[in-house]
Amino acid sequence: MQKKDYINQIEKLLPELPDYVNDYYHAKRSIPLSLTTLYHYLSTFQQFFDWMRTTKVTGAASNRDITLSDLENLSLTDAQLYKEYQLNRPRLNTKKENNGLSKSSINPSLSALKSLFKYLSSESEGINGKTLIARNVMEKIPLVKDGRTLQTRARTIGKKLLINGEAQVFLDFVDKEYAKKITAHQLAYFKVNKVRDLAIIALFLASGVRLSELCNLNLSDLHLDDEVPSIKVIRKGDVEDDVLLRIRFLHYIQDYLNQRPTLYPGSDNLDAVFVTARAGKVTRINTSTVETLVKRYSAAYGKPFSPHKLRHSIATDLYEKSGHDTQMVQTQLGQKSPNATQLYMHVSETRQENILKDL
Structure with missing residues (x-):
């Protein structure tokens, strides 16, 4: 996709996500992270929020309604379950069943979530001058090791x-x-x-x-x-x-x-x-x-x-x-x-x- 295509896709995604994700987007855009990376990050957040609602980790009616408290209080067990879900869910665009995502596909998703949680817990600033959340559970979730030497x-x-x-x-x-x-x-x-x-x-x-x-x-x-x-x-x-x-x-x-x-x-x-x-x-x-x-x-x-x-x-x-x-x-x-x-x-x-x- 061209730059304008990524911008169009991002503009469609942002209204469906919480305001703090919009704040994250603008903060990272000023670094700047590439539009390609940000688009994939926002898509990951959307997928993660979908999973939170489907599994009843949150009672939010829509992704936009998922609160900072939902993320701050996300248990380590739930975070690990999401990683397990990624490891075991069927791959898209394939007829094979029970074929989890490759490690190269999972780690970018985990990195995106780590980036969001790090921003909320250590880089953001609310009205009171404090970070938006006090606890970062994604710090405890390691990336998937390749399992192969160079x-x-x-x-x-x-x-x-x-x-x-x-x-x-x-x-x-x-x-x-x-x-x-x-x-x-x-x-x-x-x-x-x-x-x-x-x-x-x-x-x-x-x-x-x-x-x-x-x-x-x-x-x-x-x-x-x-x-x-x-x-x-x-x-x-x-x-x-x-x-x-x-x-x-x-x-x-x-x-x-x-x-x-x-x-x-x-x-x-x-x-x-x-x-x-x-x-x-x-x-x-x-x-x-x-x-x-x-x-x-x-x-x-x-x-x-x-x-x-x-x-x-x-x-x-x-x-x-x-x-x-x-x-x-x-x-x-x-x-x-x-x-x-x-x-x-x-x-x-x-x-x-x-x-x-x-x-």
Whole structure:
């Protein structure tokens, strides 16, 4: 979603939530937290308040009626039950039953609630100069541990990366071989979008941007003709960043830009770099469409992966070819913490072990 879309969604959520959540929102907006983060936080609060009313933890008739006292007096047992509910409730958009949310899905929700309770108990100020609540039960609720070492994660992720020249092999597969593996109906759709899809994959591999950053790109953000080609993206926290590009994949992107007006009539009226057409209407491409196309091509390639693995791929290549310069990787990917780059160190070490076995 674009900034205006998040604002629209937030404006729909806020009237359904208590006034103290509105105060929280404006306090965090001034830091600022990104609109993306705040939207997901507010959605989490809405879900948590729904659960409180459904389980009769509160007698409030609506989420907006949930009081500060309800939160201040929330028992540790009830807080733990909510975490257990998150761990065990069925996942959305799946036919599998009794399949709890992944740890990566639960922790952002818990972090959101921790942020709200911390604000209410230590950062807020009421009329009397005191914080809005005196007790923070969420301090006692730990995040869910991953249960895997970085080495284990590296071994798993390393099998799904396009490194050491395989990125070009994958692009060649999509360009020349994929059409042989699909039906006539699928082929018609593929022919329309092939040039765009190659450009999307190429831009991931050329930049290491996040999925949302790619989808939110505007034509005015592209600086492909500069001496050092780059793109402008809005990172987490609404931070603007210039991302340098890997030159070897730029021709896929330029080819798409040249054909964009012909492939998607009406796209001249849109600033979005990547667009899609449905029922004659051209719109900005969304994250689910990009996720679907990457998974479809990678599955046909025989190595199913998500767009995030393309980000891991350039990071691993950069880590190795820069002489293990973690700061360079951190800068390229827009990561605030150097700890995030440790994964690529372990992926590199795992690759080295495998290469030594073959020597």
